[in-house]
Amino acid sequence: MSGLKTLGPAMALAATLLAATLLPAPARAFDLPREFATCTGRYSALMEHQWLTDGPASEDTERRRNRFADLLDAVIPPGRGREVLGWRIAAKAAQAALLQQATFAADPAARAVARRRADRLIATCDRLLLGA
Numbered sequence: 001m002s003g004l005k006t007l008g009p010a011m012a013l014a015a016t017l018l019a020a021t022l023l024p025a026p027a028r029a030f031d032l033p034r035e036f037a038t039c040t041g042r043y044s045a046l047m048e049h050q051w052l053t054d055g056p057a058s059e060d061t062e063r064r065r066n067r068f069a070d071l072l073d074a075v076i077p078p079g080r081g082r083e084v085l086g087w088r089i090a091a092k093a094a095q096a097a098l099l100q101q102a103t104f105a106a107d108p109a110a111r112a113v114a115r116r117r118a119d120r121l122i123a124t125c126d127r128l129l130l131g132a
């Protein structure tokens with residue numbers, strides 16, 4: 001039952017955002033499948049990084065990742081699953097590289113730059129979620 005409680009708001013957001021796709025092309029702000037796949041990948045990388053560095057935080061991150069995965073499932077265009085999976089994997093790899101740099105780089109300045117970039121990318125995704 002709790003899955004339905006989580007899925008309901010996700011589907012409502014997806015429906016609202018899908019309505020935006022009915023606007024003329026220049027008015028569209030972004031490509032929903034690409035955005036949701038990218039955020040799902042970023043959160044997957046963050047969750048795995050937190051398993052190593054901050055276990056309890058990974059639970060909240062997993063919930064957010066799952067919300068994006070639900071949204072992504074709702075908007076994947078027919079026949080484009082492979083392409084969408086590629087976006088998700090690429091985003092996960094990029095975020096994982098930033099997190100590794102932010103944690104393990106020898107240069108403190110490089111660590112700080114990577115941390116700020118990783119945090120900004122996650123914040124971009126957070127802004128897409130209601131209640132985040």
